[in-house]
Amino acid sequence: RQSELQTLEQEYRRDGGFVVIYGRRRVGKTRLIKEFIKDKPAVYFLATEEVEAQSMKRMAGVIARATGNALLGNVTFSDWADLFRAVATYQPDQKKVIVLDEFPYMVKTNPAFPSILQNIWDEFLQDSNVMLILSGSLIGMMKKHALSYDSPLYGRRTAQIRLMPLPFTAVYAAQSLPFDQAVQHIVQLVRALFLRHGLAHFPGSVLEGLEAAGLLVFHLDDVQAERTAHGLGHLPGLQGKGRVFKRLYRLAA
16 A cells, blocks of 8 residues: 555645545455554544434544644533544644544534534644544545535545555565465365355355455456466466456446
8 A cells, every 4th residue: 555655655645635535344444544654643532323412422532642732532512613623733843643543433423523623624623733634435525525516525535545445466565475375265265265155146246245345356457467477377267257246346446
């Protein structure tokens, strides 16, 4: 994910960075964000479908731990602006990152939240030495509430990242295993899927399995290309199947 990390670092260095990250579940959005903020002052908040008052209470606790101000954890907040201001005013000369992960859940809880956040950003947050990251797996809601022209947040973002499954070549490059060992488990999985269900019948459970293994299966053609580069032949019985799996992955999206 070097390209995505580079984008985030560039946004961190600018004034008023506002980044939207979205993509299917289990493609590594949270891992990417945590890798980016691991050496930075940051407030990472993972939203849930809990009531808004409970979300505010949890976020106050997150901010209390991030800032070292234990008193914040004992305050009952009723205004999101006060929570964000607590971050903005903490060590104002130090660049900080605020992450709202699973942002769509905050919108589900309060449909007005995009408008609330827009007001907070415009009023003080964009000028407060803060980088804001919104992330979510509900792609339709991310587009509607964070990216679309009709969203109150339209025009605020300075960058957006749609995170896709890693190509097999990237996964293989990060391993120290011989190539054949690196692909052995995915070959076994693909063969098992063919033996159990064949190409004519893929129930939902199998599509879920394909999604879970999507970082490898989706790029089966890359595996074949790498084998060729290493002087190896095609995987027995799987010639051309990469295109089939790509289509199935798109249908499951």
